[in-house]
Structure formats: structure tokens, C-alpha cells
Amino acid sequence: MNLKQAFKIAAKSIAAKKGRSALTMLGVIIGLTAVIILVSFAKGQNKWLEDYYASMVDNSISIYAYKWSMYGSDESVAEDLYSYCQQMSDYLIGVTPMSQVYGNTTIKFGSKTITQDNTDWNSRPQIYLGNQQYTVCQGYTLAKGRDLTYLDVEKLNQVCVLGAKAAATIFDYADPVGQTIYINGTPITVVGLYEDSGLDEYSSKDRVILMPYTLSRLFNGNVDSGQFIAVAKDATSATLAVTMLNGYGKGLVGDNGSFWAENQNQYIDNSNEQSRMQQLFLGGIAAISLLVGGIGIMNIMLVTVTERTREIGIRKAIGAERKSIIAQFLIEACLICGLGGLIGIAIGYLGTAIVCKLVLGFISWPDMTVTVGSFLFSLAMGVIFGLYPAVKASGLQPVEALRAD
């Protein structure tokens, strides 16, 4: 009795019991498919959550810095803060004052007049005041012309840069660079144009008209909003910069003003904890489905013990050695569970692709450890419970095995 014969007998036995073999295989297939899809989906969902939280991470720092002086607000605060932030270039990308021109503004170009009354709010330009770092702080890209410069701010140059929608509203898609518009009667030269950021109509980003913040004396009655926005390189830098800014700011404004700097990231800190919980939960589900699959295999294997005990009795009576019976059952279990496992893995990968694509929008492939681990687990279950009747019955006297009912 050699291995080849054991193989032949096992293959014959599998082929002869197609229904039972298929059923056992189905148990393995379902178990593996379920585990692979669940675990991969869980992994994908985690990645999705991580990405989502990453997209939520906001590295911008809101700063409020205001100081009274004999003449109202103290303009030197903006300059001091700016130069302090320049020193923090390891952490910060930029800093800019940020205020809006409020009230019913009138924008004129040629014969065209845009006011609150004749233009819908969702196409009406929004006038902002900032410095030469406004562009980088708000994530704009220049499409044409030039950005604001330090000199524009310093010299109170009456210039502006237009958002794509603002330009479209005022100039009807003609080239705005070099043209002069009148805002509340003040001539302002358009020096640059931003690229369309592709946001929807409810976003005001592309409706911007950006002017040097030093022009506030012409538009906001010289009232300084005291608001700044700084952008950090990453979340860690943001946290550090906030601490540093708060330390610096107290000295900057002294007792005659107020200062605070803050970053939104602290409010989404628990996201990691949440995704860890998710991972644990889905890992648990996977373990349970593996267990259920395993019990399925066990069940099918054990259900046939009596039937197989008789068969073993017959085989012993006609001269099978104990070891060839065990070899036959071992090979049978390995073939069925191995083949079932491979099919299960294939379906699992396919299912993963489909489910992830449909639900998450991207494919998260199963980990090799999960695939190999669950394959080995179901193989082990199959072998253990497939061998059980063989080991038990082949040790009996043939008459005892034949008597099984």
C-alpha cells in the first residue's frame, strides 16, 4: 500500500460521493469566503475612516489678535504677528489677516454695476482683505497675472486678485487682468486671477475679490477685525504653533487687548480610538464566522461517521491496513478542504472586490495573513474531523466496525 494507491482510493471515494464531497466543500467555501470578505471589508472601512478623518484634519490656525491704541486699533499688531510667524517657517506655511468688506458694496466695471439688489447672493463677489500670504493660506492657485505683494500691502496699492467666479460675474469671461473696477467708487486694478477651485455654487471660495488688508481704512472705516489665519505644515506643527502663538500673543497685545490662537484638530482627536473599536468589532465578527464555518465542516464530517465506520469495516475485512485507511481519509480531507479552500479564497477575493467597490468606492484587498491563516484553519478543521472516524473505526475489530448502524 503506497501513497499512490492511497491517493487513488481517496480520489475514487471523493468522486463516488459527489454530493457529500460537494457539501463539505461548500462549508469550507462559505466559511472562507465570509472571513475574507468580512476582514477585507473591515480593513477597507478602516482605511475609509482614516482617509475621512485625514480629510477632516485642518491645519489652519485661527488667530484673534487685537490691541487698543490711542487711535483705535493698533496696526502694528498685524506686522508684528506677521514677522513672528515668518520665524516659525518650520511649522507654518503662512499667515494672513483675514477680514471681509461688509455692507452693501457696489462693484462697477464699464457699464456693469453689481449690487446686492441686482445680483443673486450665490454669484455676488465677496470682498476679502488679506496680505501676500492669503493665497497660500487659503489654498488658491494663481491662473493669470500676479499675486498680492508685500509692497501692495505696504504702499496701500489699490489692486486686487479675483476668484474665477468673481471674474466671470464682472467680466463675463473677458480677460480681467489689467482692468480697473470700481468698488464703492474706489478704483481698483485687477492684477491677478485665481484658478477655479471646482467647488459648487454654494461655496464662496471662487467669488473672492482679494485686496491688501491695509485698504481697510478705505472700506471698513479703518476698523481692524483682529482676525488672522495661519496655516501649519501638518497636524503636529499646528498643535506646536498654537502653543507658541499663544505664548507670544499674550506679550504682543499686553493688557490692552486680547489674543487667542486655536486649531480645530483637537476636536477630532478621538477618531483613532473609534477606528480601533471598529477594527476589534469586525475582527470579532470574522472570528465568529470562521468558527461557524469550522463547526459546519465538523458537522458534515461527523455526520458521516457511522456510514464511514461501516465502510471502514468493509475495507478492513477485504484487507486494508489501518495506515492505508487513515491515509485515505487524510488525503480525502485535504483534497476536499484544500480545493474548497482555494475556491473559497477565489470567491472571497471576488466578493471583496465587488463589495468594497460598491460600498466604499475602492478595493481593499485581503491581507495575506488572513487568507493563509483562515485557509490553514479550515484545512485543519477538515483534517481533524475527517480523520476522526478513520482513526476511531480503523482501530476497531472489523466485526465491530461492520456492526455500526
Add this chain to the structure above:
Amino acid sequence: MLIEVKNLYKIYNEGKENEVRALDGIDLQIDRGEFVAIIGASGSGKSTLMNVLGLLDIPTYGEYHLDGDDVTTLTDKKQAHTRNKQIGFIFQGYNLIPALSAAENVELPLIYQGLPIDEREVRVEEALHKVSMFDRSGHKPSEMSGGQQQRIAIARAIATHPPIIMADEPTGALDSKTGKHVLEILHTLHQETGTTVILITHDNSIAATADRVVRISDGKIIYDGPREGAGL
């Protein structure tokens, strides 16, 4: 002497109140080429005797020499080889493997013997022809009548050309006509190849076809001799 048994006992639940002495001191010798019928009432111990003689069961006490070898001390592996090479079994309940076809059932002992495929095919064909079942080679046991299944079982028993055939009530589940046919096959085999046949039955008319009759009762041999004196 092919089979030599001395003081053979098979005792179930020994020493307990429900003790059964299925074999109660059997002395028996069977020579090569004999056709022996073992007869007795139900529960007298016929099947137990055959199981012990066929190495399907172990005796509680006693000596058993098969072809001169003491087989009570054989290892499991040697016992398997002996069953495979020396003995062909025919059971009342056929004991075919239901999932395998007729030819595959007949082939099985030959595979365990390690014969190459071409030789196996020759033997399977020959055995199936002997029981006139060659045309049913591909059928499963469930697709055959009782008599046909028993003929497949006989084919399986003779395929290895064993020196001994042991048949436990081979006609017990068959009608008399079919039973007669099965019996004829065994007689033909005995005459043509000189195979030793041990036939167990409780049917006098079947026992009467054997040269020698052994009658047992309550695990003891109460008659052993030619059929003429067996009172059949």
C-alpha cells in the same frame, strides 16, 4: 492442515451475570479443498465462529493456526494481509461500498494487494464474468437486486484468488431460486479451482450440498462429519 482450531472460546461480558459464551470450546480442523457447511440454530455461534476464523474478530481464548501459522498473535498489519490474500468473505448483508460501482467494489481488494492497474482490470473482468455480472460493471449497488449484489460480493471475494472462501448465510436474504444460483457459483468455484469453502447456514437443504457438515449448538460442536450422518 489449512485451518486448525483448538479450545476456542469467545465469551462476551465474561464473569458478569449477562455472560454469553458464543464459542464454548471449539476444536475444528479444515483441510485444503474441503467444502464445509457450518449449521446451527440462530444464536448458536455460527457467525462468531466465522468471524474468528476470518480474523474479523479475536477469540477470548484458544489456539488458531492458519496454514501452520499462529494467527492469534499477528499484528494488525499482518492480519490485514492475511485477510486480503488468504480469505474471501461473503456476507449475508453483501457489505458492498454503496458509493462505488460494481467493478470498483471488486477492484478494491486488488488495490490493497498492490496489483498494477492492467492486472487488476483482468482480474475484475474475470471475477465479474464468473458470476455473470460483467454487464453490470458500472452499476452502483443501489441499482442492483439483492441477488445481483451478492454476486458482486462473490466476485469481490474471488478476485484475489484466495485459498479460502468464507460465506456467512450468503443466500439468507435471497429467494430460493436466486439462492440456488449463488450456491451453484460457490460449488463451481470449489470444483474448478479447489478453493476451500466454509459455508454458514441454518438451512438444512443448503447444508446438504456440502461434503462435510459441522453442526454447532450453544457455541459447541455437536456434530462434525459427512453430510449423510448429519441428520439433515
